[in-house]
Amino acid sequence: MNAARAENLGPPLLGRLPPEVRKPAYDRAALEPGIAHIGVGAFHRCHQAEYTDDLLASHFDRWGLVGINIRPPMLAETLGRQDGLYTRLIRQNDEVEARVIGSIVRVVDSQDSAEPALEVLAWPDIEMVTMTVTEKGYCHVPSSGAVDLDHPDIVHDLVNPEAPRSVPGILVKALELRRASHGRPVTLLSCDNIPANGTILRNVVRAIAERRGNGLADWIAANVAFPSAMVDRIAPATTEADIDTVAERFGYRDDAVVVGERFRQWVIENRFAGRVPRWDLVGATFVDDVTPFEHLKMRVLNGAQTTLCYLGVLGGFEHTFEAVANPLLATFVRRMLTEETLPTLMPVPGISPAAYVEQSLARLANTAIRHRNHQIATDGSQKIAQRLLNPIRDRLAKGESIALLSVPVAGWMAYLVKASARFGRAWQVSDPFAERIAAIADRVGAGSKGLADAILAIDAIFDPSLAANDTLRANVIAALDGLLSKDPMAFVRHVCAEPIDARLKRPVRSA
Numbered sequence: 001m002n003a004a005r006a007e008n009l010g011p012p013l014l015g016r017l018p019p020e021v022r023k024p025a026y027d028r029a030a031l032e033p034g035i036a037h038i039g040v041g042a043f044h045r046c047h048q049a050e051y052t053d054d055l056l057a058s059h060f061d062r063w064g065l066v067g068i069n070i071r072p073p074m075l076a077e078t079l080g081r082q083d084g085l086y087t088r089l090i091r092q093n094d095e096v097e098a099r100v101i102g103s104i105v106r107v108v109d110s111q112d113s114a115e116p117a118l119e120v121l122a123w124p125d126i127e128m129v130t131m132t133v134t135e136k137g138y139c140h141v142p143s144s145g146a147v148d149l150d151h152p153d154i155v156h157d158l159v160n161p162e163a164p165r166s167v168p169g170i171l172v173k174a175l176e177l178r179r180a181s182h183g184r185p186v187t188l189l190s191c192d193n194i195p196a197n198g199t200i201l202r203n204v205v206r207a208i209a210e211r212r213g214n215g216l217a218d219w220i221a222a223n224v225a226f227p228s229a230m231v232d233r234i235a236p237a238t239t240e241a242d243i244d245t246v247a248e249r250f251g252y253r254d255d256a257v258v259v260g261e262r263f264r265q266w267v268i269e270n271r272f273a274g275r276v277p278r279w280d281l282v283g284a285t286f287v288d289d290v291t292p293f294e295h296l297k298m299r300v301l302n303g304a305q306t307t308l309c310y311l312g313v314l315g316g317f318e319h320t321f322e323a324v325a326n327p328l329l330a331t332f333v334r335r336m337l338t339e340e341t342l343p344t345l346m347p348v349p350g351i352s353p354a355a356y357v358e359q360s361l362a363r364l365a366n367t368a369i370r371h372r373n374h375q376i377a378t379d380g381s382q383k384i385a386q387r388l389l390n391p392i393r394d395r396l397a398k399g400e401s402i403a404l405l406s407v408p409v410a411g412w413m414a415y416l417v418k419a420s421a422r423f424g425r426a427w428q429v430s431d432p433f434a435e436r437i438a439a440i441a442d443r444v445g446a447g448s449k450g451l452a453d454a455i456l457a458i459d460a461i462f463d464p465s466l467a468a469n470d471t472l473r474a475n476v477i478a479a480l481d482g483l484l485s486k487d488p489m490a491f492v493r494h495v496c497a498e499p500i501d502a503r504l505k506r507p508v509r510s511a
Helices: 011-016 042-046 048-058 076-080 115-121 152-159 167-181 197-212 216-223 240-250 291-314 320-325 327-344 353-364 373-377 384-397 406-417 434-444 448-456 470-483 488-497
Strands: 033-038 064-069 086-092 095-101 104-109 128-131 186-190 229-232 258-260 265-269 285-287
Touching: 033 048, 033 115, 042 048, 042 086, 042 258, 048 064, 048 095, 064 115, 076 104, 086 240, 095 240, 104 115, 115 167, 152 167, 152 197, 167 186, 167 197, 167 216, 186 197, 197 216, 229 291, 265 291, 291 320, 291 327, 291 353, 291 373, 291 384, 291 406, 291 488, 320 327, 320 353, 320 373, 327 353, 327 384, 327 406, 327 488, 384 406, 384 470, 406 434, 406 448, 406 470, 406 488, 434 448, 448 470, 470 488
Parallel strands: 033 064, 033 128, 064 104, 086 258, 128 186, 265 285
Antiparallel strands: 086 095, 229 265
C-alpha cells in the first residue's frame, strides 16, 4: 500500500485497526493530564510513554501525558494531528510487532516562546515532570556537573528570567509560578544518560534559583524532588522506511511512528514529592540508589555504543550492527569491556556483569535496529566523561592499564578532527565542541601529540587533574596517531594483538 494514500492514524481509526496491532486497553476519553514530559522524541515514545500506557491499562488513574517540545521538531503536524496517538514498532531482526500507544493526551509546541511550556508546567494537576532533553540540554559542565554560566542560553535566562530559553531556566520559572499560584509539590525526573542525572538537574535548577533570590531556592528544596534514573532501550531515529512499513503491513499511515528493540529497563530512585505514577507495577524498578545500575549501563552498553560508533565510522561502517558484526571491532570492544570496564563496576543485584556484556553486544547486533553511527556520535563531548573517562579515572587510581579504554577517547578526537578543513571535512558532525576542535586541527596540523595536548586542555570536557596524567596522555596520543593513519583498522588490529602498552613504544607522528 502507498503510505501517502493510507488513512492517517487517529481516534476514529482505533476501532478499525487490524487485530495484530495492539491498541490502548483503556478509555482515553477519561484520561486527565498528570505528567508533563519535555523532549518528545523517539526515545520517550519508546520508553516512558509506553510504561505509562502499560500503567493506564492495568491500574487506570489520571496519569495522562502532556508532551512538550522546546526544541525542534514541531509536534502539531505529527502527534498533534493524530491526537497524541502513534505506533511503536518492536523490530528484532526479521520480526515486526506493532502497538498503538495512547498515553499522550496533548502536545505543546513551545519552540518560539517558553509561555506554552510554562503554562503546562505550572498546572496544579501536573505532579510529575519527566524529560529527555539530551546531555547538552542541562547546560552543565560535563567535567564537573556544575551549571555552565557561560552557556548562551543560561546567560540569556539570568538576564531575562521571564522569557527563559534553556531547560533549567524554564523549570525555574515554572517552579516560581507554581509557588506563587498554588504551591503544590512536584517531582522533576531526568531520563537522560547522565550519571546522577537527578543531582545534576537539581544543581543547575538551584544554581539559577539562587540567583533569583526571594527564597525560591529554599522553596524548591522543600517542595521539589529530583530523583535520579537509569533508562534503557535502543530507539534509533525514525526513517521513511519505518513509516512505509506501517502502511504496507498494517494498512494505515502514521507520521509519528517510532522503532525500538524488545529490551527495556527503567530504574528510578525512590525519592518523590507528592503522588507518583506506579511505574514499578509495570516493569520499572524503584531503588534507594541508582548508581550501580547507571554505571553498568553507561559504561558497558553505552560505552560499547560510543566505541563502535567512532571506530565504526573510521572503519567505513554506517550502522552499529555492521560495526559489531565486524570480527575485529567485536573482539576489541569485548576485550575492552571485559578487561578494563567491568573491574570498575559496583555489584548489581541479580546481574552477572559478564552476561550483561554479551547481552549488550547481542542487542547491538540486531539487524533491524538501523542505528547510524553518526547519530550515536552526536554530542560525544557530553557523553565520554561518564562512558569512558570515569572508568579510566578509576583504573588509573589503582595503577591499572587503560590501553583499551583510551582508544575510543582518541576515536572521538579523530572523529571531530577529521571533520575539520585541515582533514578535508570527511563528514559533518554535531557536537557542542566541534568548531573548537576543528579550529585546533586547523591551527595545530596533523601531529597527534599537538592535537591531543590541545584537546585534552579543554577543561569543560577533561578534568585538569585527569588530563595531566602522563599515562592517559601517552595512551591517547598513541591511539590518536594510529586512528588518524591511513589504515585505522590496522591500528585496532595491532592493539588487539600486542601486549598491553607495547604500542606506546612506537614513535608517533608530529606536525
